[in-house]
Amino acid sequence: MNEVLKVIRERRSTRMFKSEQIKDEQLKEILDAGIYAPSATNKQPWHFTVIQNKEMIDLLSNGFKELAKKSDNEYIKKFGENKNFHVFYNAPTVILISGDESNQMAVVDCAAATENMLLAAESLGIGSCWVGFVAYLLNSEEGKEYLKKLGIPEGYKQIHSVALGYKKVNITNAPARRENIVNYIK
Numbered sequence: 001m002n003e004v005l006k007v008i009r010e011r012r013s014t015r016m017f018k019s020e021q022i023k024d025e026q027l028k029e030i031l032d033a034g035i036y037a038p039s040a041t042n043k044q045p046w047h048f049t050v051i052q053n054k055e056m057i058d059l060l061s062n063g064f065k066e067l068a069k070k071s072d073n074e075y076i077k078k079f080g081e082n083k084n085f086h087v088f089y090n091a092p093t094v095i096l097i098s099g100d101e102s103n104q105m106a107v108v109d110c111a112a113a114t115e116n117m118l119l120a121a122e123s124l125g126i127g128s129c130w131v132g133f134v135a136y137l138l139n140s141e142e143g144k145e146y147l148k149k150l151g152i153p154e155g156y157k158q159i160h161s162v163a164l165g166y167k168k169v170n171i172t173n174a175p176a177r178r179e180n181i182v183n184y185i186k
């Protein structure tokens, strides 16, 4: 198996991070991998916000939890009520991926950038988790105040996010993948 295929196979969602910060050069490589993702008609409809400030990361996690507690959705509510739950699993770095609201392919293009960043992180020995939950806060009425604080450009909305940091434990067993999902026509 070549290195790229190995990284794809070995990447796992990391949910336990060391508090030690990742290196600036590593962060740059990860962001570059995101920037080099494909995008429909090369519009690159994304904006990245890197947060390495624990107070801000905790503020977002607590903001999500407060909102989740009031949700009618039992699945979401459960996370809000769980004292031990942290939206970013206490990762030292978070990247928010925001998308141009006027671009119909923004969710797809931002997903391509997000996956590139997860794979780049894995190739550098850095743990990552794709986190969708924070969009629940940032795209809500309450979220507007956070978007301002974060300096998200006007006309961009929260789409995906990535939690990054060195892994506390190395997860080797992948959650089971569905079978019989390929049709061949030859």
Ligand SMILES: Cc1cc2nc3c(=O)[nH]c(=O)nc-3n(C[C@H](O)[C@H](O)[C@H](O)COP(=O)(O)O)c2cc1C
Binding pocket: 011, 012, 013, 015, 129, 130, 131, 132, 133, 134, 174, 175
């Ligand atoms: C769009 C999207 C949103 C996700 N949001 C979350 C999230 O909010 N929290 C979380 O812990 N994992 C989240 N995940 C990670 C998935 O749970 C994980 O990828 C899946 O269980 C497969 O495990 P693996 O990443 O180790 O292969 C998300 C993944 C995707 C693609």
